[in-house]
Amino acid sequence: MTEVLVRHSEGVGHLVLNRPAQRNSLTGPLVVQLKSGLESLLESPDCKVIIISGAEGYFCAGLDLKAFSADPAPAWKVDFQAHWADFHEAVYHADVPIIGALQGFAIAGGSSLALACDFLVVGKSAFMHVSEVERNMLAPLNVFWLSQRHSYQTALRMALLGKRLSGMELVAAGIAETCVDDADVLQTSELMASRFSGFDGLNLKALKRSIKKSYPGHSFRDQLAEIKSASAF
16 A cells, blocks of 8 residues: 555645554654655655645544554564654755645654644644643654744643643644635645646745845754654554
């Protein structure tokens, strides 16, 4: 089964997590396909914007705990954290805007995927939950993206309180760009993407690079080794 669908049309690339029966939860094969799909879109000179979404109304439920706990352990488990960090590093260095279409929920690892997006369109009944604190786990990628893009207080609220934030709350916190009816999330994301696709691609990339240089925040490389060596649990 193809766990990530990759499409590209009229300047807009799509990465669609495609494990709806498992609520698009993360496994090693999915993460490898996600990174490969991202790289293929970024290598295309015609791709000006990327939309990340989940199949059948679910964004991402985080780690597939059943798959991770299988006995015997899956072969991909050993390298999962390194591949997951590599994907996030590729997102960090991406020159094109990335839009997250958050339907349903984004939990734990799923919330780090949503937070990694430059712009987030969220459904009214959807929510984000940085839930690692409830499981006595660290959340290095969630913490990284929160510290990159949001205030200290927002990072504390999300990571330490572990509170679910609904669509409108995500907008109020400055995490989501807009909140729309659940059925309109994908269409609204496409409309935003079409605006980017109408711009000059080279200039768009140059602008994003210049903005990143102006707001250096924390170096991803400084945290990469720690993130790669961290346990997935």
